[in-house]
Amino acid sequence: MADENPQDSAPSAGEPRPSRRALMLGAASASAIVSIKPALAQTAGSVLNCEIPVPDPGRAGSYIDANGKVVPPGTKGAFPPAVRPFRGEEVKKAMNGANLPGTTYDQSRAYTNYIRRLQRGTSGFTCFASLQMPRG
Amino acid sequence: MTRYRAAPAATLRIVPLDVLTLVYHRASGITHVVDSPVPELIEVLGLNALTLDETLAALAAAHDLIDPDRDALAARLDELAAAGLVETL
Numbered sequence: 105m106a107d108e109n110p111q112d113s114a115p116s117a118g119e120p121r122p123s124r125r126a127l128m129l130g131a132a133s134a135s136a137i138v139s140i141k142p143a144l145a146q147t148a149g150s151v152l153n154c155e156i157p158v159p160d161p162g163r164a165g166s167y168i169d170a171n172g173k174v175v176p177p178g179t180k181g182a183f184p185p186a187v188r189p190f191r192g193e194e195v196k197k198a199m200n201g202a203n204l205p206g207t208t209y210d211q212s213r214a215y216t217n218y219i220r221r222l223q224r225g226t227s228g229f230t231c232f233a234s235l236q237m238p239r240g
Numbered sequence: 241m242t243r244y245r246a247a248p249a250a251t252l253r254i255v256p257l258d259v260l261t262l263v264y265h266r267a268s269g270i271t272h273v274v275d276s277p278v279p280e281l282i283e284v285l286g287l288n289a290l291t292l293d294e295t296l297a298a299l300a301a302a303h304d305l306i307d308p309d310r311d312a313l314a315a316r317l318d319e320l321a322a323a324g325l326v327e328t329l
Contacts, residue, residue: 127277127303129312136275136316137323224259224275233260234273 130225133161138192138234155189156228158215170210172217183211189228195219196235243329244317245289246282252325254279268324281316282325289329292317 130136138154159166159174166174167182175182190204195216198204203212222229246252253264261279263272272278277299284290284298296313299305320326 125303126306127280127299128306129277129299129309129316130275130307132309132312132315135319136278137319137325138273139323140271140273230260230273230275233275 128225131160131162131227134225134227134229136230138230140234154192154228154231154234156192156195156219156222156231157189158186158218158228160227162227168214168218170214170217172214172219172221174218183214186215190215190219192231192235195232199235241291243289243291244285244295244321244326245329246285247325247327249286252282254282263325265324270324272323272325277316278320278325281320285326 135154158168163174165177165185167177167179167184169175169179169182177184186204187206190198194205198212198216203209204215207215219228219232222232224230224233247265247267251265251267253266255262255264256279259275261274261276263274263278263282264270265272280299280303281295284295284302290298292310292314295317296305296308296310299313300308317326321328
Protein backbone atom coordinates (compact mmCIF):
# COMPACT_ATOMS: atom_id res chain seq x y z
CA MET A 105 0.00 0.00 0.00
CA ALA A 106 2.61 2.49 1.01
CA ASP A 107 4.41 1.95 -2.26
CA GLU A 108 1.38 3.27 -4.09
CA ASN A 109 1.39 6.51 -2.17
CA PRO A 110 3.51 9.02 -4.09
CA GLN A 111 4.35 10.86 -0.87
CA ASP A 112 5.89 7.76 0.66
CA SER A 113 7.71 6.36 -2.33
CA ALA A 114 11.29 7.26 -3.19
CA PRO A 115 11.58 9.63 -6.14
CA SER A 116 12.24 7.85 -9.39
CA ALA A 117 14.40 9.15 -12.22
CA GLY A 118 11.52 10.91 -13.94
CA GLU A 119 10.42 12.98 -10.93
CA PRO A 120 11.85 16.30 -9.82
CA ARG A 121 14.85 15.95 -7.57
CA PRO A 122 13.99 16.47 -3.90
CA SER A 123 16.69 19.15 -3.60
CA ARG A 124 14.87 21.40 -6.07
CA ARG A 125 13.14 24.00 -3.97
CA ALA A 126 11.12 27.12 -4.55
CA LEU A 127 13.28 30.21 -4.25
CA MET A 128 12.37 33.90 -3.94
CA LEU A 129 14.75 36.76 -4.63
CA GLY A 130 12.53 39.13 -2.64
CA ALA A 131 11.97 42.82 -3.19
CA ALA A 132 14.95 44.78 -4.47
CA SER A 133 14.67 46.97 -1.38
CA ALA A 134 14.62 44.07 1.11
CA SER A 135 17.94 43.41 2.75
CA ALA A 136 18.90 39.75 3.18
CA ILE A 137 22.07 40.17 5.24
CA VAL A 138 22.75 41.36 8.76
CA SER A 139 26.44 41.43 9.65
CA ILE A 140 27.73 40.98 13.18
CA LYS A 141 31.25 42.24 13.67
CA PRO A 142 33.45 40.53 16.25
CA ALA A 143 33.51 43.42 18.73
CA LEU A 144 29.72 43.58 18.70
CA ALA A 145 29.25 39.83 18.84
CA GLN A 146 31.23 39.71 22.05
CA THR A 147 29.24 42.45 23.73
CA ALA A 148 26.19 41.41 25.69
CA GLY A 149 23.12 43.12 24.30
CA SER A 150 25.05 44.17 21.23
CA VAL A 151 23.84 47.21 19.38
CA LEU A 152 22.43 46.18 16.05
CA ASN A 153 22.56 48.89 13.46
CA CYS A 154 20.38 47.16 10.91
CA GLU A 155 17.20 49.02 10.04
CA ILE A 156 13.51 48.20 9.84
CA PRO A 157 11.30 50.55 7.80
CA VAL A 158 7.63 50.76 8.85
CA PRO A 159 6.08 49.88 6.50
CA ASP A 160 8.51 48.48 3.94
CA PRO A 161 9.28 50.66 0.89
CA GLY A 162 7.02 48.51 -1.32
CA ARG A 163 4.05 49.76 0.70
CA ALA A 164 5.34 53.27 1.48
CA GLY A 165 2.60 55.67 2.51
CA SER A 166 0.30 52.99 3.87
CA TYR A 167 -0.93 53.21 7.46
CA ILE A 168 -0.45 50.64 10.23
CA ASP A 169 -3.43 49.58 12.33
CA ALA A 170 -3.29 48.64 16.00
CA ASN A 171 -2.73 44.98 15.16
CA GLY A 172 0.20 45.81 12.92
CA LYS A 173 -1.64 45.26 9.66
CA VAL A 174 -0.82 47.48 6.69
CA VAL A 175 -3.98 49.42 5.75
CA PRO A 176 -4.81 52.15 3.21
CA PRO A 177 -3.63 55.69 4.01
CA GLY A 178 -6.07 57.60 6.17
CA THR A 179 -7.73 54.52 7.69
CA LYS A 180 -9.49 55.59 10.89
CA GLY A 181 -7.71 54.49 14.03
CA ALA A 182 -4.57 53.51 12.14
CA PHE A 183 -1.21 55.27 12.32
CA PRO A 184 0.72 57.02 9.54
CA PRO A 185 4.01 55.49 8.35
CA ALA A 186 7.06 55.98 10.57
CA VAL A 187 9.06 59.04 9.53
CA ARG A 188 12.31 57.06 9.49
CA PRO A 189 13.36 53.40 9.70
CA PHE A 190 13.93 52.07 13.22
CA ARG A 191 17.27 50.62 14.22
CA GLY A 192 17.61 47.10 15.54
CA GLU A 193 18.53 48.43 18.95
CA GLU A 194 15.41 50.60 19.13
CA VAL A 195 13.20 47.69 18.12
CA LYS A 196 14.82 45.48 20.70
CA LYS A 197 14.04 48.02 23.44
CA ALA A 198 10.48 48.36 22.15
CA MET A 199 10.03 44.58 22.36
CA ASN A 200 10.96 44.94 26.02
CA GLY A 201 8.30 47.57 26.64
CA ALA A 202 9.88 50.90 25.64
CA ASN A 203 8.29 53.18 23.06
CA LEU A 204 9.88 53.45 19.64
CA PRO A 205 11.52 56.88 19.29
CA GLY A 206 9.15 59.67 18.34
CA THR A 207 6.00 57.62 18.81
CA THR A 208 3.11 57.54 21.26
CA TYR A 209 2.41 54.43 23.31
CA ASP A 210 -0.34 53.16 20.99
CA GLN A 211 1.61 54.06 17.87
CA SER A 212 4.66 52.21 19.15
CA ARG A 213 2.52 49.15 19.92
CA ALA A 214 1.08 49.20 16.39
CA TYR A 215 4.52 49.52 14.77
CA THR A 216 5.92 46.79 17.00
CA ASN A 217 3.03 44.52 16.00
CA TYR A 218 3.83 45.25 12.35
CA ILE A 219 7.47 44.32 12.90
CA ARG A 220 6.47 41.06 14.62
CA ARG A 221 4.43 40.11 11.55
CA LEU A 222 7.25 40.71 9.06
CA GLN A 223 7.65 37.97 6.49
CA ARG A 224 10.83 36.88 4.80
CA GLY A 225 11.56 38.84 1.65
CA THR A 226 10.23 42.02 3.27
CA SER A 227 12.49 44.89 4.27
CA GLY A 228 13.54 44.52 7.87
CA PHE A 229 12.78 40.80 8.18
CA THR A 230 16.41 39.69 8.44
CA CYS A 231 17.09 42.47 10.93
CA PHE A 232 14.12 41.52 13.10
CA ALA A 233 14.90 37.79 12.89
CA SER A 234 18.47 38.43 13.99
CA LEU A 235 17.16 40.30 17.05
CA GLN A 236 15.35 37.14 18.08
CA MET A 237 18.53 35.09 18.16
CA PRO A 238 19.84 34.44 21.64
CA ARG A 239 23.35 35.65 22.23
CA GLY A 240 25.62 35.09 25.11
CA MET B 241 30.65 43.20 -17.93
CA THR B 242 30.78 42.62 -14.19
CA ARG B 243 31.21 39.03 -13.10
CA TYR B 244 30.53 37.78 -9.59
CA ARG B 245 32.34 35.08 -7.69
CA ALA B 246 31.76 33.82 -4.14
CA ALA B 247 34.52 34.06 -1.56
CA PRO B 248 36.56 30.82 -1.56
CA ALA B 249 34.65 28.01 0.17
CA ALA B 250 37.56 27.42 2.56
CA THR B 251 37.09 30.94 3.95
CA LEU B 252 33.40 30.40 4.75
CA ARG B 253 31.70 28.40 7.47
CA ILE B 254 28.02 28.08 6.62
CA VAL B 255 25.56 26.89 9.26
CA PRO B 256 21.79 26.66 8.56
CA LEU B 257 19.83 27.82 11.61
CA ASP B 258 16.06 27.38 11.35
CA VAL B 259 14.81 29.79 8.66
CA LEU B 260 18.06 31.75 8.55
CA THR B 261 21.67 30.78 7.85
CA LEU B 262 24.81 31.89 9.62
CA VAL B 263 27.84 32.55 7.44
CA TYR B 264 31.11 32.98 9.28
CA HIS B 265 33.65 34.67 7.02
CA ARG B 266 37.05 33.60 8.29
CA ALA B 267 38.88 36.26 6.29
CA SER B 268 37.11 39.14 8.05
CA GLY B 269 36.02 37.47 11.28
CA ILE B 270 32.49 38.73 10.63
CA THR B 271 29.42 36.57 11.07
CA HIS B 272 26.60 37.28 8.63
CA VAL B 273 23.01 36.33 9.40
CA VAL B 274 21.53 35.73 5.98
CA ASP B 275 18.17 34.87 4.53
CA SER B 276 17.35 32.99 1.35
CA PRO B 277 18.45 33.45 -1.46
CA VAL B 278 21.92 34.26 -0.10
CA PRO B 279 23.08 30.66 0.60
CA GLU B 280 21.80 29.61 -2.83
CA LEU B 281 23.69 32.50 -4.45
CA ILE B 282 26.92 31.60 -2.66
CA GLU B 283 26.47 28.05 -3.92
CA VAL B 284 26.03 28.91 -7.61
CA LEU B 285 28.79 31.53 -7.50
CA GLY B 286 31.19 29.11 -5.84
CA LEU B 287 31.62 27.13 -9.03
CA ASN B 288 32.32 29.84 -11.61
CA ALA B 289 32.42 33.62 -11.89
CA LEU B 290 29.09 34.56 -13.49
CA THR B 291 27.50 37.67 -14.95
CA LEU B 292 24.17 38.92 -13.62
CA ASP B 293 22.23 37.13 -16.36
CA GLU B 294 24.23 33.93 -15.97
CA THR B 295 23.59 34.02 -12.23
CA LEU B 296 19.87 34.39 -12.83
CA ALA B 297 19.96 31.46 -15.26
CA ALA B 298 21.96 29.30 -12.84
CA LEU B 299 19.52 30.01 -9.99
CA ALA B 300 16.55 29.25 -12.24
CA ALA B 301 18.18 26.00 -13.33
CA ALA B 302 18.76 24.83 -9.77
CA HIS B 303 15.55 26.10 -8.16
CA ASP B 304 11.95 26.94 -8.89
CA LEU B 305 12.54 30.66 -9.07
CA ILE B 306 9.27 32.37 -8.15
CA ASP B 307 10.30 35.93 -9.00
CA PRO B 308 13.11 35.98 -11.61
CA ASP B 309 13.59 39.71 -11.13
CA ARG B 310 16.89 41.04 -12.49
CA ASP B 311 16.85 44.18 -10.33
CA ALA B 312 16.22 42.20 -7.15
CA LEU B 313 19.09 39.86 -8.01
CA ALA B 314 21.37 42.84 -8.69
CA ALA B 315 20.42 44.24 -5.27
CA ARG B 316 21.22 40.89 -3.59
CA LEU B 317 24.58 40.67 -5.37
CA ASP B 318 25.50 44.26 -4.45
CA GLU B 319 24.66 43.48 -0.85
CA LEU B 320 26.79 40.33 -0.94
CA ALA B 321 29.68 42.24 -2.49
CA ALA B 322 29.40 44.94 0.19
CA ALA B 323 29.50 42.25 2.87
CA GLY B 324 32.61 40.73 1.30
CA LEU B 325 30.97 37.37 0.63
CA VAL B 326 31.08 37.86 -3.13
CA GLU B 327 33.76 39.58 -5.15
CA THR B 328 33.23 41.43 -8.40
CA LEU B 329 35.65 40.85 -11.28
